[in-house]
Amino acid sequence: MEVWIWIAVILGGYLFGGVMFCRLIPLITVKKDICKLTEEGNPGAFSVFSVCGPVLGMICLLLDMFKGFLPVFLGAMFLDSGNMLFAAVIAAPVLGHATGVFNHFRGGKCIATSFGVMLGLLPLTWVGWILAVVYILFSTIVKINPHRRRSVLAFIIFGALSCIILIFGKQYSVAIGCLLLSVIAIVRLGRSPSSDEIAQPQTQNDLQEDDESVTADSDVSR
Numbered sequence: 001m002e003v004w005i006w007i008a009v010i011l012g013g014y015l016f017g018g019v020m021f022c023r024l025i026p027l028i029t030v031k032k033d034i035c036k037l038t039e040e041g042n043p044g045a046f047s048v049f050s051v052c053g054p055v056l057g058m059i060c061l062l063l064d065m066f067k068g069f070l071p072v073f074l075g076a077m078f079l080d081s082g083n084m085l086f087a088a089v090i091a092a093p094v095l096g097h098a099t100g101v102f103n104h105f106r107g108g109k110c111i112a113t114s115f116g117v118m119l120g121l122l123p124l125t126w127v128g129w130i131l132a133v134v135y136i137l138f139s140t141i142v143k144i145n146p147h148r149r150r151s152v153l154a155f156i157i158f159g160a161l162s163c164i165i166l167i168f169g170k171q172y173s174v175a176i177g178c179l180l181l182s183v184i185a186i187v188r189l190g191r192s193p194s195s196d197e198i199a200q201p202q203t204q205n206d207l208q209e210d211d212e213s214v215t216a217d218s219d220v221s222r
Helices: 004-017 021-029 045-052 052-079 086-099 111-118 130-141 147-168 173-192 196-222
Strands: none
Touching: 004 086, 004 173, 021 052, 021 196, 045 130, 052 086, 052 147, 086 111, 086 130, 086 173, 111 130, 111 173, 130 147
16 A cells, blocks of 8 residues: 555656646646747746746746655655655656647746755755755856756755765665656756857857958948
8 A cells, every 4th residue: 555655646746746837827728839939949947037027937937846855845845755756756746747748848947946846855864955045156156157057056066965965864765766866857957058058159150150241341441
């Protein structure tokens, strides 16, 4: 019977993580498809902020965090966190968000959902603060651009440090879960260029077109 509870929590976390609130909420409320209205086509909170404004963006951000928080928090409260299956509980909502099972398998970048998972782990460990501190550090003091590189580096550091800390604390299943979460996020981010990376080549093309236009005008004047 206990095995079926584990399966239900893991599968439920994966399916809940696969609900793309950031695409569904704007479609339902303001009839806007953020995947078609942004260059990235990413069903994430940043896209909602840019297309629909801060109110709807904040709602979608909180929902993306909530779908990571709820299954992990329930698992931490009612299941044995020492069981190795708990690693799958941690990774499941992030994997669901990354694969986008209900969105033609086009998922998001996992950042907000990962933070939600970290909040769900607070009854067991504080390592989620590592991810938050690293993100703040790379966004304010040691600014790393573009956003994708910043996020990948943050998850690499978080994955390494959290594993070391949790293994020393003999929380092996949580350590494996945090490592899996980091790997999923890194792989997903690695396959998805950020908006500033998309804009850069376009800017270069615009400059090239301007140069060609100037050259043409110069030839005409001669």
